[in-house]
Amino acid sequence: MNLYDFEDQIPSRIIDRGYDYWLEGRVMIESEHESTYRFIAEGSEQYEVIVTLTGIDIEDSSCDCPYTKEHCKHEVAAYFLLREKVATPSNRNVRQQLQKLKKQQLIDLLVGLANDPELYPRIARSFDTSRKSFTQVIKEMRRRFSDKFPMFELDYTSLSNFQSFVDARVSDVLIVQDHEMRLKQGIALMLGMSDYDFEELSEMSLETANELDPAICSAINMLSNDVVYLELLDLLKSVDTWNWADLHLEILKSLTFEMKDGLDVLRTYIETYSETEADDHEVEELEVLLRIIEKRSDS
Template sequence: MFSSKILERGYDYWAEGLVSDVLSTEDGYEAIVSGSYNYEVEIIVDDDEVLEMYCDCPYAEEGRYCKHMAAVLYELTNQCMAAGSSRSASDSGKAGDIPDTEHRRQEIAASVDRVSEADLRDYVKQLLYKDKNLYEKFKIQYEFSDSREMMEIFKSQIDKIFEEQCQEYGYLDYYHASKLEKQIYRIMGDITGKLMKCGCYQEVFELSLYLYKELEYVAVDESDGVTDEILELCTEIWEELLDDCGEQSIGDMIFSGLKDIVSRSGVHYRSERAWGFMQDFFDEREYITEMLNIVEEALKKCDSRKVTWEDSYTISTCVTDILYFMEELGYSDTELTEFSRQYWNLDDVRRYWISKGQKAGAYEQTIGLIKESLEQSKGKPVLVMEYRRTLMQIYKQMGDVEKYRAELKDIILNESWASKEDYEEYKALFTSKEWEQEREAVFTAPYGEQHLYELLQEEGLYGRLLEAIKKSGSLNILRRYEKILQKEYAEEIVQIYADNIEGMADRASNRSTYKEIVQILSHMKEFRGGAEIVERIVGSWRYKYRKRRAMMEEIKDL
């Protein structure tokens, strides 16, 4: 599995303590091995047998077993022996390849004991001088008192992770983004834990802010939401600082740092996590006043230039934030209205006043605003849906049953976005006898056509449900409802399968389709009268398709 040279170098890496962050996973183990870079190793184990090994170093990318894998196997072996295991984690990777770890430890201890303290110090100094990674580990382990120097080390480690995982032009693809996330979580967990214990709160925040800013300059494949996960880690650190410290100076420091991010980057999606944190955790008047100033300045910048798509998003966000801050600071409705008039074309401004009017019970005024907004929102189905639902709620709150019923009916009969809740609410307006007549209009409406099978089932109209399924010609729909239909319509279900399967057989030209047909035939036997029909079908096929050898092989056991 390993060449003697690779094993020897792997052992050296392990003996120098370069294996870290060993984690047990669902499939085996993961670990980080430090070298010229930090490399991530994954060992896949099943029933104490090593099945596969992966490393992201260049040597292993060609399918070879590398020294980093060997180093991790040595570490796992050592951990197993320390835990009293009778079998090492690497036995299946060829036990003969791995030296007696305990013997080597004793040998190393004896060698060190024979060296004078002065010589040993000189040797350690040489090692640390030659290996920057080892020196940084040494500093963290034994000289943690100088927090500022530690900060530079920690920042360089974060930089190194980004450098290792980023491809050309600073892009992180899916694979490397996932690896970066794991490494960042590990290092930040270790670092912030040590700094918090030492009371180095400023350094903890500075480091999280450094990581936050690093993400601004990297393009990431967001298929797995990596950026959000890392930004969430940063906000968790900020919240922990506020909870654990409780000092005004710490709060001021965090607010100032986040304010710098927002002021520099602008109030948009790149800084929205920091901006959202400020709004959620800094509700004192002086902070709100500062945030109002920030967002007013951002709005002025957008208003002073040609508006892009991103500016439109920013303007809408800024305007709604300003309204919120003004309200929190006690501005009058007259002042709020005067500001809103400048941006009355924005949907979010209208939403703000509709919500405010509904809460205040200003129903007539709010209804007028909703109707005006509906005219402006033609071609925006999501907004139309929101406005109409709000209008229906207001009629209900007013006790205007006639208008409420008319609005709900129009939604059910004419809007494709009507929901099951709307349907149930509409049905509740009628007696059982009235509903039998009214539901026919619902079945032919856009909502009814989209949910016809579900509605027929709910109404207990099983005969009509069977006919609708038969008309659709879909076996998938039939399978979905056959359990509720089979007691009364078993023969009809089998016949639908039979009609469909004849067409499938006629068109089939490969073994996979024949296998699917056989599965359907086997399923048909489960219904009353199904076995006889299957026997008849298969009998006719043995003559009709006798030249299709693959088909004959598949149906021979039916």
């Protein structure tokens, strides 16, 4: 049993209770020695949970609560916390390690990963230069979401798996080499998440938008393609961006400086958005963008 499959190995009623326990912040790491973690679980009484890992495998686990069966809710809460704190790799740490490798070492690493049938499709997509429309890319992304998480079946017990799925999709977007495809896949990912009307996803959507912001905006800055920009604006007119408002604003900033022939369309979009949907903070920034567009149009 490991930190990614324990939900399939333990009765669902214990998983549900442990998940709630973790979500409420009632389990905390007290100490760590090598790969053994000691937790304090707070409830009507305090209980001690001890978990020993080998990599992501759970080698040993115990709790001093009265529950006598194999795994208790306190242990499950500790597993959720460990998966969040230990098993999820830091993008920064991975980047630092990769930067130490020489070119041939990176090639050998990539070729080795490509031999994994589960990883190869993700690697292949990073070099995708096909000229798919926004509509096609969004349709594909929504299908991937719905195949994995049917719309009305997402609940607390599957939220962690949903997060892992989204994290993997973010990684897919970040390694795409083609600017246009990186932009389209990033937007498609945000729309795929937005399809789920689940309150607990709001914070996840904000975090995902923050992660994608540099990749999406750099793609806009590098494209110099008003046809794609106009296609993006048409798309933004028809979707709700409330749960990624900051990213939406950054997209408009990038378009303000990069669009050429489509500045009138951008001006109309910003004016409409400012009057109907923007909050006070956004209105101030949008007014600045409108002034920049006016100067660019006059020059």
